[in-house]
Structure formats: structure tokens, C-alpha cells
Amino acid sequence: MRKIKNVIKWYMKSGLFHPAVTILLVITTLGFYNVLETYRDAMKYTMVYTIFELTLFPLYVLSTGLHLARSPIIIIFEVNVFKDWRSVFLGKLVSFVLSWIPLVSITCLIAYATGEHQLIVPLITKFIVYTSLLAPAILLKSQKAALLYFITIYMLIPISAPIVLNGAIQAHGKIDAVLSLLFYFMSPIFIISYTDYTDIPAFKGYTLSVVISALIIVASMEMFRKLEYALESAH
Numbered sequence: 001m002r003k004i005k006n007v008i009k010w011y012m013k014s015g016l017f018h019p020a021v022t023i024l025l026v027i028t029t030l031g032f033y034n035v036l037e038t039y040r041d042a043m044k045y046t047m048v049y050t051i052f053e054l055t056l057f058p059l060y061v062l063s064t065g066l067h068l069a070r071s072p073i074i075i076i077f078e079v080n081v082f083k084d085w086r087s088v089f090l091g092k093l094v095s096f097v098l099s100w101i102p103l104v105s106i107t108c109l110i111a112y113a114t115g116e117h118q119l120i121v122p123l124i125t126k127f128i129v130y131t132s133l134l135a136p137a138i139l140l141k142s143q144k145a146a147l148l149y150f151i152t153i154y155m156l157i158p159i160s161a162p163i164v165l166n167g168a169i170q171a172h173g174k175i176d177a178v179l180s181l182l183f184y185f186m187s188p189i190f191i192i193s194y195t196d197y198t199d200i201p202a203f204k205g206y207t208l209s210v211v212i213s214a215l216i217i218v219a220s221m222e223m224f225r226k227l228e229y230a231l232e233s234a235h
Helices: 002-013 019-038 041-068 072-082 085-113 117-137 143-159 161-172 177-186 190-194 202-226 228-234
Strands: none
Touching: 002 072, 002 085, 019 041, 019 085, 041 085, 041 117, 041 143, 041 190, 072 085, 085 117, 085 202, 117 143, 117 177, 117 190, 117 202, 143 161, 161 177, 161 190, 177 190, 177 202
């Protein structure tokens, strides 16, 4: 635990919360409040999906995620410094969680204060999923690869949600279990408007998303162990 704390301090001191992140936090929270207060009914969730799930939330986690996705040379250096590959891996994830806790806390409070209670669980799920999807990025060989991965997984796949879900409803009158689970996982905010059509109930969908997130983290940690980083920590 002490080594993990040292890793977290390392990332904090190296610019995890740089000014751009703070500015983005302020813009996002103010915008979130404005949207919830300005729009009504279905349009409200459409705006939350478009402005936040597709744009501001991904930009926020991108800004911190790229700070944690390092080249193999730097990771080997970090493992040599802290003498424990597990602490480096878990320290990255915990640092990432700490980076988004202020954003999630404020947006959930705004959702609660404005009476949009059904947004709270999807918001929390969204950032748990973000964390699980950071774990494979730690395994990548460069920040360029991580950037491409983040854009694809954080932005492009959620963009497909309206097309895929509306197509499924038009074709079958419902959204089957596989697609339901995929978008509970990848686009938990957008799917709020489609829960009447999903084969999986909302609570079960969000719960399974958290379980899948945990499995991704465990699998990524095991892959990290099998790379050269674990060998470095043994020296």
C-alpha cells in the first residue's frame, strides 16, 4: 500500500492535475448544470449524451489517461524506482480514479439537486468503465497508440450508439441482450432512453458493466505481469 501511495504521489507531482484539467473540470460541471436546468425530457438526455458522453467526459479522461500511459522505457524506469510492478500498475489506476472523482462527485450532486436521479448510476458506471479501459492502454507501446486507442474506445464506439440501437429497434422491435450489454457498458448514459427496449434491465446492465470492468482490469494486470516489467521489479 505504501508503494502505491508513492506511485500516486509521483503522478500527482508530475502533472496529473495540470491547469488544463482544472479548467476542463470547471467547464464540464458548469455546462452539465446548465443542460440539466435548460432542457426537458428526452432532449435533456440527448444533450447530456452529445455534449458530455461524446465530448467533454472523454476529453477529461483523455487528458489524464495520456499522462498515465507511458512508453515501455519509462514504465521500466518506474518499476525500477518503486521495485514493484503491481504498485506501478495499481498506482496508475488509482491515480486515474482520483483524477475523475471530483468530476463525478460534482456531476452526481448536480443530478441529485436537479431531480435527475436516474443519471447518477450511469454517471458512476461510465467512469468505472473508463478506468477499466485505461488498464489495457497501460500495456501499449507509445502514447500515440494510447491516443488512438482512447479516441476509438472513448469516443468513436459511443458515437455509434444511436445508429446501432435505432437500427436494432427498427429491425426487431427490441435490443437483444448482446447489444444491450455492449451499450450499457460503452454508452451507459445514452442507453437511458432505450431501457424500455433492452433485453437486459437497467440495474442488471449497469451491474454487469461493473463486473466486466473488474474482469478487464484483472486481465490487464495479468498481461502486465507477463511483460518485462515484472522481471525488472525482481532484479
